[in-house]
Structures are given as structure tokens and as C-alpha cells.
Amino acid sequence: MTEQQSRRLAELRGELDRIDDQILDLIEQRMAAASAIARAKDDEGDQRLKLRPRRQAQIVERLHARATSARPELIANVWREIMAHSLQAQAATEIVLAPSDTPELLEARARAHFGSAAAIRFAVSAAQALKAALSGEAIAVLQEPISGDDHLRLFDMVLGEDRQPLGFAIGRVAAEDALAEEAPEKKRRVRFADHQSPSDWTPVGWRERRAEQQPDYPDAGALQRVERRLAGSAPLVEVADIIHLRASLSQVANAQGFILQGGDCAESFAEFNAEKVRTTYKLLLQMGALLRSATAGEVVHLARIAGQFAKPRSAGSETIGGVTLPSYRGDAVNGPAFTAASRTPDPRRLLDAHRQAQVTIELLHAYASASYADLAELHAETGLEGPLRPVSMFTSHEALLLNYEQALTRWDAPSESWWATTGHMLWIGDRTRQLDGAHVEFCRGVANPIGLKCGPSLKVDELLRLVERLDPENRAGRLVLIGRFGSAKVAEHLPELMRATRRAGRNLVWTIDPMHGNTRSAGARKTRLVSDILAEIAAFFAIARAEGVHPGGMHLEMTGGDVTECLGGSASLVEEDLERRYLTHCDPRLNRGQAIDVAAAVAGLLAPERRSDAA
Numbered sequence: 001m002t003e004q005q006s007r008r009l010a011e012l013r014g015e016l017d018r019i020d021d022q023i024l025d026l027i028e029q030r031m032a033a034a035s036a037i038a039r040a041k042d043d044e045g046d047q048r049l050k051l052r053p054r055r056q057a058q059i060v061e062r063l064h065a066r067a068t069s070a071r072p073e074l075i076a077n078v079w080r081e082i083m084a085h086s087l088q089a090q091a092a093t094e095i096v097l098a099p100s101d102t103p104e105l106l107e108a109r110a111r112a113h114f115g116s117a118a119a120i121r122f123a124v125s126a127a128q129a130l131k132a133a134l135s136g137e138a139i140a141v142l143q144e145p146i147s148g149d150d151h152l153r154l155f156d157m158v159l160g161e162d163r164q165p166l167g168f169a170i171g172r173v174a175a176e177d178a179l180a181e182e183a184p185e186k187k188r189r190v191r192f193a194d195h196q197s198p199s200d201w202t203p204v205g206w207r208e209r210r211a212e213q214q215p216d217y218p219d220a221g222a223l224q225r226v227e228r229r230l231a232g233s234a235p236l237v238e239v240a241d242i243i244h245l246r247a248s249l250s251q252v253a254n255a256q257g258f259i260l261q262g263g264d265c266a267e268s269f270a271e272f273n274a275e276k277v278r279t280t281y282k283l284l285l286q287m288g289a290l291l292r293s294a295t296a297g298e299v300v301h302l303a304r305i306a307g308q309f310a311k312p313r314s315a316g317s318e319t320i321g322g323v324t325l326p327s328y329r330g331d332a333v334n335g336p337a338f339t340a341a342s343r344t345p346d347p348r349r350l351l352d353a354h355r356q357a358q359v360t361i362e363l364l365h366a367y368a369s370a371s372y373a374d375l376a377e378l379h380a381e382t383g384l385e386g387p388l389r390p391v392s393m394f395t396s397h398e399a400l401l402l403n404y405e406q407a408l409t410r411w412d413a414p415s416e417s418w419w420a421t422t423g424h425m426l427w428i429g430d431r432t433r434q435l436d437g438a439h440v441e442f443c444r445g446v447a448n449p450i451g452l453k454c455g456p457s458l459k460v461d462e463l464l465r466l467v468e469r470l471d472p473e474n475r476a477g478r479l480v481l482i483g484r485f486g487s488a489k490v491a492e493h494l495p496e497l498m499r500a501t502r503r504a505g506r507n508l509v510w511t512i513d514p515m516h517g518n519t520r521s522a523g524a525r526k527t528r529l530v531s532d533i534l535a536e537i538a539a540f541f542a543i544a545r546a547e548g549v550h551p552g553g554m555h556l557e558m559t560g561g562d563v564t565e566c567l568g569g570s571a572s573l574v575e576e577d578l579e580r581r582y583l584t585h586c587d588p589r590l591n592r593g594q595a596i597d598v599a600a601a602v603a604g605l606l607a608p609e610r611r612s613d614a615a
């Protein structure tokens, strides 16, 4: 380069520096003006977002029109960033993403759409994202264009590469900023058509069928009063979260991911406290982390909790020392103590169960919001890796007490469906799965995901008819079959059942409950061997692979506590240990260490799948 050329270059560089200084000064002036506007907006005195989407669009449009050589993308990108930072200077505003089928993609697109200034995080549920938006300090981004609250409006969309909406932005904006009303309604209908309840169904239809395993209430009037109270109370779970679970389960039905379902055989009133919920939550989180490292896809955390208060029994009565009383049927029905008063079914227990479920769900929400910290700790302790994201914890229980379920079933107009609002997923027990019985009748009409226990007495054509009755539209995410045969019988029964659902082209998930077919007695107590449990799970994986079916999950009775109810595991519990801490109200549960042993073994069984997936 000649001396003259380098002098010229230095001059030009000097000019660029002067222009940059001017741009910076102007940006700072603009930020100061924006802060003054923020104070003026404060004077409006409401809790609205500081964001004014319509005004932002006008600014960019005006600049596009004014530009002579600057390309539209340059203007859009530069002003997106400037305005995003101005917004944060006016008021810290977060972007809160509801759970999504494609979380990484949504996060990346939301970042590109809203600019780099805002903090972005995932909420555990759509309901929690909306709750954040209600404060006026966050924008919720949901998979569905719905809010269900008068203060919140749909005002923007996050689009994918294909220009289809990945997320719908909802917040406290002025009416003039809202997107057209009829568009979201229409969109929501189309999506929700997946879940519609059958038109020939009502929540009371089950009463015309035979209902097995129901309590014998001595006072019908008292039951009706309780049903009225429950019918007047708020839903325990949100429809949006149930839909989220359906979406996650449909991924599993498409061979991506694994369902981890577990918790007490029977929840107890007496032993309920926040710490108990916390240990269950943490145990599921820990097992989920082990499984996730081995699974191609997500782990769906499904707790047996917040409703698992009723037990079907092999015998209706129990005799001790010549005295015969009704069997204990779970705390929602009667008490475990062997006295006539305690064993008499009392419908007011349904109200206590409902209240405990409500508190449990609130605790689960709180723990799930704090799960970033739990996961970080877990990863540090175990050396596991993976992105830290809050873990949604779904609730599930056996839909046994139909008076309770009916009273909390709600119509949701946008989805044109009935929803059981006692839990995200309900299942039908092995003793109550009669094709023409009341339990199948009730469950066929609610739009929740439904589980069906499949034991050794289930015949192939009976299963196919049940599947057709419960899921006539054959929608992935609706039905989860839960095999529970026992390690000695699984190889005899499961292959033909799996083959039948595969040949019938059913979009459902097969999982294994290795508990209920492996119960044995040890003196007066019931127990289970960890080795039987592992053997049934291993057989399940082998059979599923041989039949070309995705091994979609496991269903365990377990507790975060240090109980001695099942035998074996790495702590090698033996029969003499049972008397130390045998605390279950019904069936023997894995203790924390045994549950982790099982999760680690299952992670080993899942790993080949991941390898073949990667190949």
C-alpha cells in the first residue's frame, strides 16, 4: 500500500469512528427518551406490559419506507435489538416459554424474535407461564393461542422456519395490540379436535353400568352432599397441562421417550407433609435424570400422587381373631385401623382427599419451579450432563371412585370436551376393566390420557375391544397400556397382546408395572423381590424389541423414604428387615435406594435403543 493509500484509509476509518460515536450517542439519547416514556406509561397506572407491539411495528414500517439503501432485514434486526433493550430499560420483562414439543427450537426462535435483551426461561406448565404474564412483567409463549384470563391477550407469534407458528405470545397488552380474536379460536378448535369427547357420552352415564370395587356407603344422603361440594370446587389440574401431557405421550407413542410413573401404592392422610411430597418429587427427578441420559427423547415424569387414595381389594372383608370387618380401601374410603368405626366407608373422606390433592399439586408446582437448582445439584453429584430445564411433574391415579371423578369432571368449551380434573392421567385398574363396566364407560368420555392395566387374565380380543372403546380415533397420546403379569407369566401373555395391538395399527404406548404381578407373602406381610421386578422389566424390553414395539415406560410403587417393604436391591434387604420400617398402607413399595437401583438397571436396558437410534 502506498503512503497516500494508507493516509486515505486512516481518514476513512476516522470517519467511521466519528459515525459510530454519533450512533452510540443517538442510541443513548434514544434510551433516555424511552425511559421518559416509561415514566409516562407508569402514569397510566395499570399493570400492562411496557411493550407496545403495534407501535414497534409502526416504527419499523416507517423506517423501511424512509430507507434508500439500507435493506429491510438490516432495519428489522437493528431496531429489534434497540427496542428490546429500550424495553428492558423501561421495565425488566421476561419471556416465559410454556413446555413445547420442540423446546430447543422454540427457545432459539423466541430469542431471534424478541431480541437478546430479555431473559428467557421455560415454565413447567402453560398455566405457570400465564401466571407470570399476569404480573405484567413477562410475556408468555404458549403452544396454544389461549389465555383463559380477561387481562391477557394474544398479541404476537413466534414462527418456525416454515413460517408456521411455533409459539403464541400472550401478555397484558392493550386491546388495540391484540391479534384478531377469531383467528386463535379457529386454530384452537383445529388442534383440539384431537381430544373431543364422544357425543353419546355424559359424565353420569357410568351410573347405568355395573361398578366393581365401590365402597358400600351407609348414608346415601351424606354421599350426595359431598358430591355437591366437590362439584362446586375448582378443578385440581388445568386442561392446558393435560393437553401438554397428551402431547408428550404422543411422542412416546411415536417411539421417542420414556414414561416414568411412580409413587405410593396408597397415599395416606396421616403421613402427609410437604417433605414427603418433596422426597417423592426428588426421587422422580433423580430417576428421570438417570433414564434421560440413556433415552432417545424425553422422560415423562408421571407421579402416582394427588389422588391415589383408593384401593381395589382381592377380598371385600378381613377377619382377625374371629372378627370380620370391611377391608381397608384407601384413605379416601375408610381408615386402616381394624375397628368397625374406622372401616366403615365415610364419604366425607373424599373432601379430605380432595384437599390433600390440592395442597400436593401446589407443592409440586413450587418444587418444579425450583427444579433448575435441584437438577444442577443432581448433575454435580452424579456427573450426569444435559440441559437444565424445569421438569414438569404430571399427576396420575387409578380412577376407582367414580362419584369423586364425576363430581370433578368439567366441560371445556374451546376443546368441546369433558376433562377429568382430578389428575392429568387416570388409569383403569386390572380389577375394574370390564368392557361394559362403569369404569370403562366413565374413562372413554374424558379427554385425558388414559392408562389401562393389563394382567394375566386379559385375552387378546378383549384387549382389542377395550382399546377400540377407549380410543376409537386411534390418537397417539390417548392410551397407555400398563402390563402387570409377574416375572413368571410375562413371557406367556405379553407377546400376543403386543403383537395384536401392533398388527391392529394402534397408536398407543406399552409400559410395564413390574410390581403387581410379583407380590408374595412373607408371614402376614406382602412383599416383592427386587430381582423379580428387574426380571419382569428385562423381559418386557426383550419382548417389546422382539415384537417391534417401543418399550415406552415403567410404573412403580415406590417412596422417597427409607422403608423396608421390598426385598433385595443393593442394600440386600432380607425378610427379617421387613419389621423395621414396614409403613405402607397397602402394597410394598421400593425404597429410595431400590428405586434408584431399578432406574439404573433400566437406563442400561434403554442404552442399546439410543445407540441404534444414533446409528
Ligand SMILES: O=C[C@H](O)[C@H](O)COP(=O)(O)O
Pocket (backbone or CB within 6 Å): 265, 311, 312, 313, 314, 315, 516, 586, 587
Ligand atoms: O394396589 C393394588 C391393589 O389394591 C392391591 O394389590 C390389592 O391387594 P390385596 O390383594 O391385598 O387386596
Ligand SMILES: C=C(OP(=O)(O)O)C(=O)O
Pocket (backbone or CB within 6 Å): 265, 312, 398, 428, 429, 430, 431, 453, 484, 513, 516
Ligand atoms: C391396584 C393397582 O394395580 P392393579 O390394578 O394392576 O392391580 C395399583 O396400581 O395400585
Ligand SMILES: [Mn+2]
Pocket (backbone or CB within 6 Å): 265, 266, 516, 557, 586, 587
Ligand atoms: Mn398397589
